[in-house]
Amino acid sequence: MHALLDILTSGALYAAGIRLAVPVFLAALGELVAERGGLVNVGLEGMMLAGAFGGVLGSYLFDDPWLGVITGVVLAVVVAAIQAGVAVSLAGDQIVTGIALNIAVLGATSFMARTVWTDGNVPQVEGFDPWAVPGLSSLPGIGDVVFGQGALVYLAAALGAVLWWVLTRTDWGLRLRACGEDPRAADSLGIRVIAMRWQATLICGALAGLGGVFISLGDIFTFSDGMSGGRGFIALAIVIIARWSPSHLVPAALLFGVCEALALRAQVTSADLPYELLLALPYVLTLAVYAGLVGRTLPPAALGRPYVRR
Numbered sequence: 001m002h003a004l005l006d007i008l009t010s011g012a013l014y015a016a017g018i019r020l021a022v023p024v025f026l027a028a029l030g031e032l033v034a035e036r037g038g039l040v041n042v043g044l045e046g047m048m049l050a051g052a053f054g055g056v057l058g059s060y061l062f063d064d065p066w067l068g069v070i071t072g073v074v075l076a077v078v079v080a081a082i083q084a085g086v087a088v089s090l091a092g093d094q095i096v097t098g099i100a101l102n103i104a105v106l107g108a109t110s111f112m113a114r115t116v117w118t119d120g121n122v123p124q125v126e127g128f129d130p131w132a133v134p135g136l137s138s139l140p141g142i143g144d145v146v147f148g149q150g151a152l153v154y155l156a157a158a159l160g161a162v163l164w165w166v167l168t169r170t171d172w173g174l175r176l177r178a179c180g181e182d183p184r185a186a187d188s189l190g191i192r193v194i195a196m197r198w199q200a201t202l203i204c205g206a207l208a209g210l211g212g213v214f215i216s217l218g219d220i221f222t223f224s225d226g227m228s229g230g231r232g233f234i235a236l237a238i239v240i241i242a243r244w245s246p247s248h249l250v251p252a253a254l255l256f257g258v259c260e261a262l263a264l265r266a267q268v269t270s271a272d273l274p275y276e277l278l279l280a281l282p283y284v285l286t287l288a289v290y291a292g293l294v295g296r297t298l299p300p301a302a303l304g305r306p307y308v309r310r
Contacts, residue, residue, distance in 0.1 A: 010265075011141075011144055011145045012265075013258065013261050013262060013265055014145050014258060014261075015144060015145045015146075015148065015149070016257075016261035016264070016265070017254060017257040017258030017259075017260070017261040017262075018145070018146070018149060018153060018254070018257060019149065019150075019153065019218065019219060019257070019261075020256075020257035020258075020260045020261050021253040021254045021256060021257025021258070022152065022153055022156045022211070022214050022218070022253075022257070023048065023211040023212065023214045023215050023228075023231050024211070024231050024234055024235050024238060024253045024256050024257065025156060025160065025211070025238075025249060025250065025253035026156050026159070026207050026208065026210050026211035026214065027044050027047075027048055027207065027208045027211040027231060027232055027235035028235040028236075028238040028239050028242070028249050028252070028253060029159065029160060029163055029207050029246070029249060030044070030047075030203060030204035030205065030206070030207030030208045030211075030235075031044055031204060031208075031235050031236060031239045032163075032167075032239050032242070032244060032246060032249065033163065033167070033176070033200050033203050033204050033207070034200045034201055034203075034204040035180065035239060035244060035299065035300060035303055036167060036173075036176050036177050036180045036200070036244065036300060037176045037177075037179045037180050037196055037197050037199075037200035037201075037300075038179055038180040038181075038183060038197065038300055038302040038303055038304070038305065038307070039087065039088070039094060039197055039200060039201060039204075039303075039304075040094045040095060040098070040236075040303060040304045041080075041083065041094070041098055041201065041204050041208075042094065042095050042097075042098025042099055042102070042236070043079065043080075043083050043097065043098035043099075043101040043102055043105075043232075044098075044204075044208050044232030044233070044235055044236065045102045045105075045228050045230070045231070045232030045233060046079055046098075046101045046102040046103075046104065046105030046106065046232070047076040047079050047080060047101075047105075047204075047205050047208035047209055047212065047232070048076070048208050048209065048211050048212035048215070048228040048231060048232050049102075049105050049106060049109055049212060049226070049227070049228045050072070050075040050076045050078070050079050050105050050109065050209060050212065051072035051073060051075065051076040051208065051209030051210060051211065051212025051213045051216075052072065052109075052212035052213065052215045052216040052223055052227055052228060053072070053075065053109040053112065053113065053212075053216070053223050054068070054071040054072030054073070054074065054075035054076065054209070054212075054213070055068040055069060055071065055072035055212065055213035055216045055217045055223075056068065056122060056125050056216045056217065056221075056222060056223040057071055057072075057112075057116065057223075058070060058071025058072060059071075059125040059126050059127065059217060060116075060123065060125045063126060064126065065125075065126050065127050065128055065217050068125070068126075068127075068213065068217055069152075069210065069213050069217070072209050072210070072212060072213035072216075072217075073206050073209045073210055073213065074209075075209065076205045076206060076208055076209020076210075076212060077202055077205045077206050077209065078205075079101055079105060079205060079209075080201050080202050080204060080205020080206070080208075080209075081201075081202065081205070082101060083097055083098065083101055083201055083205070084197070084198045084201035084202065087201075087306070088194060088197045088198055088201060088306075088307075089194065089198075091306035091307070091308050092306070093306075094304055094306070095304075102232075106225070106226060109223075109225070110225045113223060113225070122222050122223045122224065123222065124221045124222050125217070125221055125222065126217075126221070127216075127217040127218060127219075127221040128150040128151050128152050128217055128218050129150060130148050130149055130150050131148075131149070131150060131151060132144075132147065132148045133147040133148075150218050152210075152213070152214045152217070152218045153218070155210075156210075156214070159207070159210075160246065160249070160250065163246055164246035164247060167246055168246070175191045175196060176196055176199075176200060177300070178191060179191065179193045179196045179197060179200075179302075179307075180300030180301070180302055180303060181300055181301045181302060182301060182302060183302050183305075183307040184307070187307075187309060193307050193309070194307070194309065197307070208232065208235075211231070211235075212228060215227055215228065215231075230283070234256055234282075234283065234286055237286055237287065238252045238253055238256065238286070240299075241255075241286070241289050244299065244300065252289075255285070255286070255289070256282050256285075256286050259281050259282035259285050259286075260281075260282040262281065263279060263281045263282060
Protein backbone atom coordinates (compact mmCIF):
# COMPACT_ATOMS: atom_id res chain seq x y z
CA MET A 1 0.00 0.00 0.00
CA HIS A 2 2.88 2.37 0.80
CA ALA A 3 4.40 1.73 -2.64
CA LEU A 4 1.06 2.48 -4.32
CA LEU A 5 0.74 5.73 -2.37
CA ASP A 6 4.23 6.76 -3.49
CA ILE A 7 3.19 6.19 -7.11
CA LEU A 8 -0.02 8.21 -6.74
CA THR A 9 1.86 11.18 -5.27
CA SER A 10 4.61 11.13 -7.88
CA GLY A 11 4.66 13.84 -10.55
CA ALA A 12 6.16 11.30 -12.97
CA LEU A 13 2.87 9.38 -12.90
CA TYR A 14 0.87 12.33 -14.18
CA ALA A 15 3.53 13.36 -16.70
CA ALA A 16 3.35 9.84 -18.13
CA GLY A 17 -0.45 9.96 -17.92
CA ILE A 18 -0.52 13.03 -20.16
CA ARG A 19 1.71 11.33 -22.73
CA LEU A 20 -0.42 8.20 -22.73
CA ALA A 21 -3.63 10.25 -23.00
CA VAL A 22 -2.55 12.18 -26.10
CA PRO A 23 -3.05 9.42 -28.74
CA VAL A 24 -6.51 8.60 -27.37
CA PHE A 25 -7.39 12.30 -27.12
CA LEU A 26 -6.43 12.99 -30.74
CA ALA A 27 -8.35 9.96 -32.03
CA ALA A 28 -11.37 10.91 -29.91
CA LEU A 29 -11.18 14.49 -31.17
CA GLY A 30 -11.32 13.21 -34.73
CA GLU A 31 -14.17 10.85 -33.88
CA LEU A 32 -16.06 13.74 -32.29
CA VAL A 33 -15.85 15.68 -35.57
CA ALA A 34 -17.07 12.64 -37.52
CA GLU A 35 -19.93 11.87 -35.14
CA ARG A 36 -21.06 15.47 -35.08
CA GLY A 37 -21.53 15.03 -38.81
CA GLY A 38 -23.49 11.81 -38.32
CA LEU A 39 -20.74 9.24 -38.96
CA VAL A 40 -19.60 6.42 -36.67
CA ASN A 41 -15.97 5.81 -37.59
CA VAL A 42 -15.09 2.38 -36.24
CA GLY A 43 -12.00 2.49 -38.47
CA LEU A 44 -10.13 4.67 -35.96
CA GLU A 45 -7.90 1.77 -34.98
CA GLY A 46 -6.77 1.26 -38.56
CA MET A 47 -6.18 4.97 -39.08
CA MET A 48 -4.07 5.16 -35.92
CA LEU A 49 -2.06 2.13 -37.02
CA ALA A 50 -1.51 3.65 -40.47
CA GLY A 51 -0.32 6.85 -38.79
CA ALA A 52 2.05 4.96 -36.49
CA PHE A 53 3.58 3.07 -39.41
CA GLY A 54 3.76 6.16 -41.62
CA GLY A 55 5.44 8.16 -38.87
CA VAL A 56 8.26 5.64 -38.54
CA LEU A 57 8.53 5.16 -42.31
CA GLY A 58 8.77 8.90 -42.97
CA SER A 59 11.28 9.49 -40.20
CA TYR A 60 13.37 6.54 -41.44
CA LEU A 61 13.36 7.60 -45.10
CA PHE A 62 13.86 11.35 -44.60
CA ASP A 63 15.65 11.34 -41.22
CA ASP A 64 13.23 14.02 -39.99
CA PRO A 65 10.43 13.32 -37.47
CA TRP A 66 8.30 16.17 -38.81
CA LEU A 67 8.32 14.58 -42.25
CA GLY A 68 7.37 11.39 -40.42
CA VAL A 69 4.36 13.24 -39.01
CA ILE A 70 3.33 14.31 -42.51
CA THR A 71 3.78 10.79 -43.88
CA GLY A 72 1.75 9.24 -41.08
CA VAL A 73 -1.08 11.74 -41.41
CA VAL A 74 -1.20 11.28 -45.21
CA LEU A 75 -1.45 7.48 -44.90
CA ALA A 76 -4.23 7.80 -42.32
CA VAL A 77 -6.11 10.25 -44.55
CA VAL A 78 -5.90 7.72 -47.41
CA VAL A 79 -7.57 5.16 -45.14
CA ALA A 80 -10.17 7.77 -44.17
CA ALA A 81 -10.84 8.52 -47.84
CA ILE A 82 -11.64 4.85 -48.42
CA GLN A 83 -13.99 4.96 -45.44
CA ALA A 84 -15.70 8.07 -46.79
CA GLY A 85 -15.98 6.63 -50.30
CA VAL A 86 -17.79 3.53 -49.08
CA ALA A 87 -19.75 4.86 -46.09
CA VAL A 88 -20.60 8.36 -47.36
CA SER A 89 -20.64 8.33 -51.16
CA LEU A 90 -21.92 4.75 -51.52
CA ALA A 91 -24.03 4.85 -48.32
CA GLY A 92 -22.43 1.61 -47.11
CA ASP A 93 -22.69 0.28 -43.58
CA GLN A 94 -20.41 2.43 -41.45
CA ILE A 95 -19.66 -0.24 -38.84
CA VAL A 96 -18.83 -2.98 -41.34
CA THR A 97 -16.66 -0.62 -43.38
CA GLY A 98 -14.68 0.45 -40.32
CA ILE A 99 -14.10 -3.12 -39.12
CA ALA A 100 -12.98 -4.19 -42.60
CA LEU A 101 -10.52 -1.30 -42.77
CA ASN A 102 -9.09 -2.16 -39.35
CA ILE A 103 -8.37 -5.71 -40.49
CA ALA A 104 -6.97 -4.56 -43.84
CA VAL A 105 -4.64 -1.95 -42.31
CA LEU A 106 -3.39 -4.41 -39.69
CA GLY A 107 -2.35 -6.79 -42.46
CA ALA A 108 -1.06 -4.06 -44.80
CA THR A 109 1.19 -2.39 -42.22
CA SER A 110 2.61 -5.75 -41.13
CA PHE A 111 3.35 -6.65 -44.76
CA MET A 112 4.85 -3.24 -45.56
CA ALA A 113 7.08 -3.30 -42.47
CA ARG A 114 8.53 -6.63 -43.59
CA THR A 115 8.94 -5.32 -47.12
CA VAL A 116 10.81 -2.14 -46.13
CA TRP A 117 12.88 -3.83 -43.42
CA THR A 118 13.51 -7.27 -44.88
CA ASP A 119 14.95 -8.72 -41.66
CA GLY A 120 11.67 -7.93 -39.89
CA ASN A 121 13.40 -5.74 -37.31
CA VAL A 122 12.15 -2.16 -37.49
CA PRO A 123 14.98 0.12 -36.31
CA GLN A 124 14.80 2.99 -33.85
CA VAL A 125 14.18 6.27 -35.69
CA GLU A 126 14.37 9.94 -34.90
CA GLY A 127 11.40 11.02 -32.76
CA PHE A 128 10.26 13.79 -30.45
CA ASP A 129 12.14 14.06 -27.17
CA PRO A 130 10.72 15.99 -24.19
CA TRP A 131 11.23 19.74 -24.41
CA ALA A 132 11.07 21.97 -21.35
CA VAL A 133 9.19 25.22 -22.01
CA PRO A 134 11.48 28.03 -20.80
CA GLY A 135 10.18 29.61 -17.61
CA LEU A 136 7.06 27.46 -17.34
CA SER A 137 8.86 24.15 -16.78
CA SER A 138 10.31 25.49 -13.52
CA LEU A 139 6.91 26.19 -11.99
CA PRO A 140 6.46 24.24 -8.74
CA GLY A 141 4.18 21.22 -8.91
CA ILE A 142 3.02 21.36 -12.52
CA GLY A 143 6.17 22.57 -14.26
CA ASP A 144 7.80 19.25 -15.15
CA VAL A 145 4.44 17.48 -15.42
CA VAL A 146 2.78 19.78 -17.96
CA PHE A 147 5.58 21.83 -19.52
CA GLY A 148 8.26 19.17 -19.89
CA GLN A 149 6.52 17.23 -22.66
CA GLY A 150 7.32 16.60 -26.31
CA ALA A 151 6.29 18.87 -29.16
CA LEU A 152 3.35 16.67 -30.21
CA VAL A 153 1.75 17.08 -26.77
CA TYR A 154 1.65 20.84 -27.24
CA LEU A 155 0.39 20.39 -30.80
CA ALA A 156 -2.44 18.17 -29.50
CA ALA A 157 -3.44 20.82 -26.95
CA ALA A 158 -3.48 23.50 -29.65
CA LEU A 159 -5.56 21.33 -32.00
CA GLY A 160 -8.04 20.65 -29.20
CA ALA A 161 -8.52 24.39 -28.65
CA VAL A 162 -8.87 25.06 -32.38
CA LEU A 163 -11.42 22.28 -32.89
CA TRP A 164 -13.44 23.48 -29.89
CA TRP A 165 -13.64 26.94 -31.46
CA VAL A 166 -14.43 25.60 -34.94
CA LEU A 167 -17.20 23.29 -33.73
CA THR A 168 -18.87 25.73 -31.36
CA ARG A 169 -18.17 29.18 -32.78
CA THR A 170 -18.10 28.96 -36.59
CA ASP A 171 -20.63 28.53 -39.39
CA TRP A 172 -18.80 25.39 -40.53
CA GLY A 173 -19.29 23.83 -37.11
CA LEU A 174 -22.97 24.74 -37.15
CA ARG A 175 -23.43 23.19 -40.59
CA LEU A 176 -21.62 20.05 -39.51
CA ARG A 177 -23.83 19.63 -36.46
CA ALA A 178 -26.90 20.15 -38.66
CA CYS A 179 -25.73 17.26 -40.86
CA GLY A 180 -25.52 15.05 -37.78
CA GLU A 181 -28.92 16.02 -36.43
CA ASP A 182 -31.11 16.18 -39.53
CA PRO A 183 -29.24 15.82 -42.83
CA ARG A 184 -32.36 16.10 -44.99
CA ALA A 185 -33.35 19.39 -43.39
CA ALA A 186 -29.76 20.59 -43.74
CA ASP A 187 -29.81 19.64 -47.42
CA SER A 188 -33.03 21.59 -47.92
CA LEU A 189 -31.24 24.67 -46.58
CA GLY A 190 -28.47 24.34 -49.14
CA ILE A 191 -25.88 22.56 -46.98
CA ARG A 192 -23.93 19.99 -48.98
CA VAL A 193 -24.31 17.04 -46.63
CA ILE A 194 -22.16 14.59 -48.58
CA ALA A 195 -19.32 17.12 -48.88
CA MET A 196 -19.54 17.98 -45.18
CA ARG A 197 -19.39 14.32 -44.20
CA TRP A 198 -16.40 13.78 -46.47
CA GLN A 199 -14.63 16.70 -44.80
CA ALA A 200 -15.47 15.37 -41.33
CA THR A 201 -14.14 11.89 -42.21
CA LEU A 202 -10.88 13.23 -43.62
CA ILE A 203 -10.35 15.46 -40.56
CA CYS A 204 -11.06 12.47 -38.38
CA GLY A 205 -8.48 10.44 -40.29
CA ALA A 206 -5.85 13.16 -40.00
CA LEU A 207 -6.32 13.48 -36.22
CA ALA A 208 -6.41 9.71 -35.66
CA GLY A 209 -3.29 9.39 -37.81
CA LEU A 210 -1.55 12.05 -35.73
CA GLY A 211 -2.49 10.07 -32.64
CA GLY A 212 -0.86 7.03 -34.20
CA VAL A 213 2.25 9.05 -35.05
CA PHE A 214 2.48 10.04 -31.39
CA ILE A 215 2.51 6.38 -30.34
CA SER A 216 5.48 5.61 -32.61
CA LEU A 217 7.45 8.87 -32.65
CA GLY A 218 6.47 10.44 -29.36
CA ASP A 219 7.17 7.48 -27.13
CA ILE A 220 9.01 4.38 -28.38
CA PHE A 221 10.51 5.59 -31.73
CA THR A 222 9.80 2.39 -33.66
CA PHE A 223 6.93 0.36 -35.10
CA SER A 224 5.49 -3.02 -34.15
CA ASP A 225 2.47 -4.94 -35.45
CA GLY A 226 -0.82 -3.78 -33.92
CA MET A 227 0.89 -1.18 -31.75
CA SER A 228 -2.25 0.97 -31.56
CA GLY A 229 -3.34 -1.56 -28.95
CA GLY A 230 -7.09 -0.94 -29.04
CA ARG A 231 -6.81 2.80 -28.43
CA GLY A 232 -9.09 3.52 -31.37
CA PHE A 233 -11.90 1.62 -29.67
CA ILE A 234 -11.20 3.38 -26.37
CA ALA A 235 -11.48 6.70 -28.25
CA LEU A 236 -14.96 5.67 -29.41
CA ALA A 237 -16.00 5.15 -25.79
CA ILE A 238 -14.36 8.39 -24.66
CA VAL A 239 -16.46 10.42 -27.11
CA ILE A 240 -19.57 9.07 -25.36
CA ILE A 241 -18.07 9.64 -21.91
CA ALA A 242 -17.37 13.24 -22.96
CA ARG A 243 -21.01 13.58 -24.13
CA TRP A 244 -19.88 14.77 -27.58
CA SER A 245 -18.30 17.88 -26.04
CA PRO A 246 -14.77 18.95 -27.13
CA SER A 247 -13.97 20.40 -23.70
CA HIS A 248 -15.00 17.20 -21.90
CA LEU A 249 -12.64 15.08 -24.02
CA VAL A 250 -9.64 16.31 -22.04
CA PRO A 251 -10.59 14.89 -18.60
CA ALA A 252 -11.99 11.73 -20.21
CA ALA A 253 -8.72 11.05 -22.08
CA LEU A 254 -6.64 11.94 -19.02
CA LEU A 255 -8.61 9.40 -16.99
CA PHE A 256 -7.50 6.66 -19.36
CA GLY A 257 -3.94 7.97 -19.61
CA VAL A 258 -3.37 8.20 -15.87
CA CYS A 259 -4.86 4.74 -15.30
CA GLU A 260 -2.58 3.27 -17.95
CA ALA A 261 0.43 5.05 -16.46
CA LEU A 262 -0.52 3.75 -13.01
CA ALA A 263 -0.73 0.20 -14.35
CA LEU A 264 2.68 0.45 -16.02
CA ARG A 265 4.44 2.02 -13.05
CA ALA A 266 2.91 -0.34 -10.51
CA GLN A 267 4.29 -3.33 -12.42
CA VAL A 268 7.89 -2.21 -11.83
CA THR A 269 7.48 -1.40 -8.14
CA SER A 270 6.83 -3.49 -5.08
CA ALA A 271 3.10 -2.68 -5.15
CA ASP A 272 1.36 -5.94 -4.21
CA LEU A 273 -1.24 -5.95 -6.97
CA PRO A 274 -2.09 -8.70 -9.48
CA TYR A 275 -0.33 -8.25 -12.82
CA GLU A 276 -3.48 -9.07 -14.81
CA LEU A 277 -5.53 -6.49 -12.90
CA LEU A 278 -2.97 -3.79 -13.61
CA LEU A 279 -3.01 -4.53 -17.33
CA ALA A 280 -6.82 -4.44 -17.47
CA LEU A 281 -7.27 -1.42 -15.17
CA PRO A 282 -7.40 1.43 -17.76
CA TYR A 283 -9.75 -0.51 -20.05
CA VAL A 284 -12.02 -1.75 -17.26
CA LEU A 285 -12.33 1.71 -15.70
CA THR A 286 -13.04 3.35 -19.06
CA LEU A 287 -15.71 0.78 -19.88
CA ALA A 288 -17.22 1.10 -16.39
CA VAL A 289 -17.62 4.85 -16.83
CA TYR A 290 -18.98 4.24 -20.34
CA ALA A 291 -21.53 1.72 -19.05
CA GLY A 292 -22.68 4.15 -16.38
CA LEU A 293 -23.37 6.85 -18.96
CA VAL A 294 -25.05 4.79 -21.69
CA GLY A 295 -28.70 5.70 -21.86
CA ARG A 296 -28.14 9.05 -20.18
CA THR A 297 -26.43 10.79 -23.06
CA LEU A 298 -27.98 12.02 -26.29
CA PRO A 299 -25.93 11.40 -29.44
CA PRO A 300 -26.53 13.31 -32.68
CA ALA A 301 -29.96 12.26 -33.92
CA ALA A 302 -28.77 10.99 -37.33
CA LEU A 303 -25.64 9.26 -36.01
CA GLY A 304 -24.80 6.15 -38.03
CA ARG A 305 -27.49 6.71 -40.67
CA PRO A 306 -26.30 6.83 -44.30
CA TYR A 307 -27.67 9.76 -46.29
CA VAL A 308 -28.82 9.37 -49.87
CA ARG A 309 -29.95 12.53 -51.62
CA ARG A 310 -33.27 12.11 -53.40
